Amino acid sequence: MTADSNLFNLPLQQQLCPLCQQPLAMKSGKNGPFLGCSAYPACNYIKALHQHETSIVKVLESEPCPQCGNALAVKNGRYGMFIGCTDYPHCNFVVHEHSEQPDIERLACPKCNNGQLTERVNKFGKQFWGCDKYPKCKFLLNDKPVAGVCLSCGFGVLIEKKSGLYCADKGCAEKQPAA
Structure with a gap:
């Protein structure tokens, strides 16, 4: 202790x-x-005063941990729901969301040019898109990114809104003409 x-x-x-x-x-x-x-x-x-506790919601008996062989569990933690090993802290295995998105078209991050934009969900259930090189690159979008180049400023990503396509650069945000 x-x-x-x-x-x-x-x-x-x-x-x-x-x-x-x-x-x-x-x-x-x-x-x-x-x-x-x-x-x-x-x-x-x-x-x-309050330690951030992680509670087990449901143990997945049929799913063994790939690192240690113990059962995996659905857990509720500080940042929402996740799947992790029941033998924590001896085993730190956690299922990451981005590994479950192989079919989605990945766009290159326009800020760092090293990472890719991945769809994520915050602890309140709202979707957003951010660079997978976080925390080194903190680029994020609240609207769905679309491949394309802004005709006004040349920014490498557009965002899709109900009213059309817009530049993803917060300094520009120009509506793009319909193709």
């Missing part, structure tokens, strides 16, 4: 900062309450 994990077992008045030995105080931030050093800004130690 580490010194950080002992923090959760002590009453708030007895908890000391592991960096400077000052008392910890309950604070509030955009992601909810947390423990922070009372000597802030001289010491910027923080500790989350």
